Amino acid sequence: MKTDIEIAQSCEMRPIYEIARKAGIPESWVEPYGKYKAKIIHPATAAMTEEARLILVTAINPTPAGEGKTTTTIGLADALNRLGKRTMVALREPSLGPVFGVKGGAAGGGYAQVVPMEDINLHFTGDFHAIGAANNLLAAMLDNHIQQGNALGIDTKRITWKRCVDMNDRQLRFVVDGLGGKANGTPREDGFDITVASEVMAVLCLANDLADLKQRLSRIIVAYTYDGKPVTAGDLKAHGAMAALLKDAIRPNLVQTLEGNPAFVHGGPFANIAHGCNSVAATRLAMSLSEYTVTEAGFGADLGAEKFLDIKCRMAGLHPSAVVIVATVRALKYNGGVPKAELNLENLTALERGLPNLLRHVGNIKNVFGLPCVVAINRFPNDTEAELALIEAKCRELGVNVALSEVWAKGGEGGESLAREVLRLCEQPNDFRFCYELDQPLRAKIETIAKRVYHAGRVSFLSAAARQLDELEAMGYGGLPICVAKTQYSFTDDQNVLGAPEDFTVTVREVKISAGAGFVVALTGSIMTMPGLPKSPAAERIDVDESGKITGLF
Numbered sequence: 079m080k081t082d083i084e085i086a087q088s089c090e091m092r093p094i095y096e097i098a099r100k101a102g103i104p105e106s107w108v109e110p111y112g113k114y115k116a117k118i119i120h121p122a123t124a125a126m127t128e129e130a131r132l133i134l135v136t137a138i139n140p141t142p143a144g145e146g147k148t149t150t151t152i153g154l155a156d157a158l159n160r161l162g163k164r165t166m167v168a169l170r171e172p173s174l175g176p177v178f179g180v181k182g183g184a185a186g187g188g189y190a191q192v193v194p195m196e197d198i199n200l201h202f203t204g205d206f207h208a209i210g211a212a213n214n215l216l217a218a219m220l221d222n223h224i225q226q227g228n229a230l231g232i233d234t235k236r237i238t239w240k241r242c243v244d245m246n247d248r249q250l251r252f253v254v255d256g257l258g259g260k261a262n263g264t265p266r267e268d269g270f271d272i273t274v275a276s277e278v279m280a281v282l283c284l285a286n287d288l289a290d291l292k293q294r295l296s297r298i299i300v301a302y303t304y305d306g307k308p309v310t311a312g313d314l315k316a317h318g319a320m321a322a323l324l325k326d327a328i329r330p331n332l333v334q335t336l337e338g339n340p341a342f343v344h345g346g347p348f349a350n351i352a353h354g355c356n357s358v359a360a361t362r363l364a365m366s367l368s369e370y371t372v373t374e375a376g377f378g379a380d381l382g383a384e385k386f387l388d389i390k391c392r393m394a395g396l397h398p399s400a401v402v403i404v405a406t407v408r409a410l411k412y413n414g415g416v417p418k419a420e421l422n423l424e425n426l427t428a429l430e431r432g433l434p435n436l437l438r439h440v441g442n443i444k445n446v447f448g449l450p451c452v453v454a455i456n457r458f459p460n461d462t463e464a465e466l467a468l469i470e471a472k473c474r475e476l477g478v479n480v481a482l483s484e485v486w487a488k489g490g491e492g493g494e495s496l497a498r499e500v501l502r503l504c505e506q507p508n509d510f511r512f513c514y515e516l517d518q519p520l521r522a523k524i525e526t527i528a529k530r531v532y533h534a535g536r537v538s539f540l541s542a543a544a545r546q547l548d549e550l551e552a553m554g555y556g557g558l559p560i561c562v563a564k565t566q567y568s569f570t571d572d573q574n575v576l577g578a579p580e581d582f583t584v585t586v587r588e589v590k591i592s593a594g595a596g597f598v599v600a601l602t603g604s605i606m607t608m609p610g611l612p613k614s615p616a617a618e619r620i621d622v623d624e625s626g627k628i629t630g631l632f
Contacts (some may be wrong), residue, residue: 082187083631086195089336098332101166101340102367109329111203114194117329118342120363130365131399131504132373134386135454136443138436139378139576140566142418143408146187146456146486147374150404150493153190153485154454154500155372156337157493163501166364167192167335168373170356171206171346172199173274175246175609177631178617185343187632188486190493192333192341196628205282206244206273206346208327212295212320213242213276219316220300220309221256224264230313231303234266238590239300240607244273248610275351275607278320280595282328283345283357284393291328292321298594308553310593330360337490340367349376350566351607353385353597358394370504377566379403379439384531387447388512389559389597397510400503401443401451402496404483405436407461407469413576422460429465433472434578438533438569440478446530448509452499454483516557520547520589523560524600528584532569535581543600546589550598555591563601571603 080088094116098108109117135151148169155167169192172184177199185191185198192198201207217239224232243250250270256263273279277298285291296312303309311317330344342364345357354376355361364371375382383401391398407429408421414432416425436453443451453473455466470480481499484492514526521539528534539547550556567573570582588601611617620630 081632082191083195083629085189086185086191086193086336087627089193091193092334092338094332094334097334097338097340100338101332103332108332112197114333115197115203116332117203117326118332118363119329129369131370132361132365132396133370133400133402133500133504134383134398135372135374135402135404136379136383136386136439137377137404138409138439139380139413139568141409141412143406143412143421145404145406145409147404148184149187149190149486150402150454150456150483150496151372151374152186152192152335152341153483153490153493154402154496155341156190156335156339156490157485157497158370158372158500159337159339160490160494161497161501163370164368165339165370165372166368167339167341168356168360168364168371169341169343170374170376171202171331171343173206173272173346173348174200174244175272175274178620179246179609179611179615189336189489190485191336192343193336194333196631198333198343199631200628202343203331205327205331205344208323209276209278209282210242210244210273212323213273213278215320215323216298216300216311216314216316217241219314221263223314230309231305232301232309233304234264236302237266237300238302239298240269240271242271242273242276246272246609246611248608251606251608269608271607272348272609274346274348277592277595278324279345279347280352280592282324283347283353283355284390284595285328286358286394288321288325288328291324292317294594294596295320296594299591308593328357328359330357330363347376349382349385351563351605353389353561353595354382355386355390358390361396362394379442380531380569381562381564381566383443384513384527385561388514389561392512392559393596398449399508400500401449402454402500403436403439403443403451404454404456405469406456406458407465408458410436410469415576424462424465426464426468429468432577433469435576436469437472437476438578440473440476442531444476444478446513448511450503450506450508451478452496452503453478453480454496455480456483456486514560516559520551520556520560520598524562524586527560527562532584533578533580534570534584536583538583538585540585540587543586543589550589550591555593555598559597561592561597561599563599563605563607565603565605571605
């Protein structure tokens with residue numbers, strides 16, 4: 079059986095100008111980065127076509143068994159194109175952290191991939207490096223301002239801005255810098271975030287255009303003065319130079335699926351520590367060129383879909399037509415207590431114990447957000463007919479259809495059943511609504527998400543978080559949406575609690591303002607903004623031969 083990278087490398091890619099023509103993109107908009115990828119220089123206000131339908135692909139809480147959300151997203155777009163529907167896919171860019179950490183490649187799998195797979199996974203068009211450079215320029219200008227006399231009166235004990243690097247490196251979570259004497263800066267405690275957790279990433283993904291990007295960058299809060307006033311990137315006169323570093327990064331990237339269909343891959347915030355969606359610019363561009371745009375949100379629907387709907391759709395004025403919730407028999411059995419080594423064995427009892435996790439997500443999409451949805455079962459060879467029938471029966475009790483997805487093995491052809499159900503749902507009227515209203519107090523918004531989406535019984539705010547909430551309300555930030563930073567593995571803030579628990583407590587330990595992005599971040603449990611590498615990282619298995627051929631990328 080071929081690996082994902084072997085399948086991708088055997089594909090005969092089409093020149094990027096040909097893909098652009100297929101998408102209806104004028105040649106004058108195309109700025110090629112080699113033969114098979116390009117930046118699209120599009121008008122700042124790409125108008126979405128009236129018939130454009132937006133389809134969100136989300137999933138159950140992720141497990142070590144894998145769900146195949148990106149694979150399903152790409153395969154669904156290919157299937158819709160096979161059915162004669164002008165369709166584009168809009169995805170996030172992979173972070174080097176997970177690529178070299180646990181996951182390996184992140185450009186889909188099997189015969190439902192975007193290519194060039196190696197480029198997309200490794201550096202791509204340099205967007206993440208530009209974001210890291212802008213983030214670290216701001217950090218350098220902040221420390222330089224203090225070194226050069228500190229005219230703004232910045233309290234060095236209240237600096238909130240961190241440096242970043244696009245790598246899983248736990249050693250950098252907490253550092254002390256500025257050592258070595260007066261000429262080398264002011265000694266202070268510091269730290270690094272992974273680039274995808276940087277507010278600059280969120281700003282780029284939520285900005286409408288370059289002018290909006292620069293305005294958002296100027297609003298980023300980096301520290302507080304001795305008398306408690308916020309200090310922004312605009313106060314440091316850093317936003318212009320930051321925008322200059324990002325002038326190309328904000329342009330959407332065009333690539334292709336294995337079946338030669340256009341795909342936009344742009345931006346990459348994580349959904350457990352950020353808002354987890356590809357850029358507004360790429361989504362709008364895709365919708366301006368297509369009848370159907372298929373996009374995904376990170377991790378499970380409790381994180382990615384909630385933030386896609388409550389943050390991205392609210393800010394960008396997007397109205398989804400349908401939602402696909404991806405699950406696997408294996409992952410549901412894992413939620414039912416089956417060890418990973420035994421997931422290939424039929425176990426209806428465990429499957430029934432694990433099904434509430436899927437049904438909780440289905441119920442949230444239908445009842446909290448008012449959207450029609452379909453469950454896509456990403457089929458594995460060992461799935462039995464009895465197991466598939468049980469999932470279908472339980473979903474039908476909630477009025478939701480189930481479609482088998484075999485896109486990993488068959489590409490778009492294996493997704494036609496799912497595509498037909500999605501087309502049916504797109505023609506139904508829906509009652510899309512947000513989980514909470516912006517005029518609610520910050521505490522109430524956090525509690526609403528925890529109780530309505532996670533099904534928590536209560537929210538506990540540690541004293542530091544309670545104080546931070548009061549300060550943010552006093553500074554006028556109470557009307558912003560909420561971005562909850564939480565483990566992706568559970569509805570709770572404890573990654574070990576599987577299934578669909580009820581009446582638990584979510585603990586908010588810290589609250590941060592992302593004034594540029596335009597949301598308030600609530601950090602729960604033990605979630606960290608700089609991951610670490612596992613005992614056996616994927617990097618150990620990635621290599622390149624004398625001809626430049628890369629191996630080991632999943």
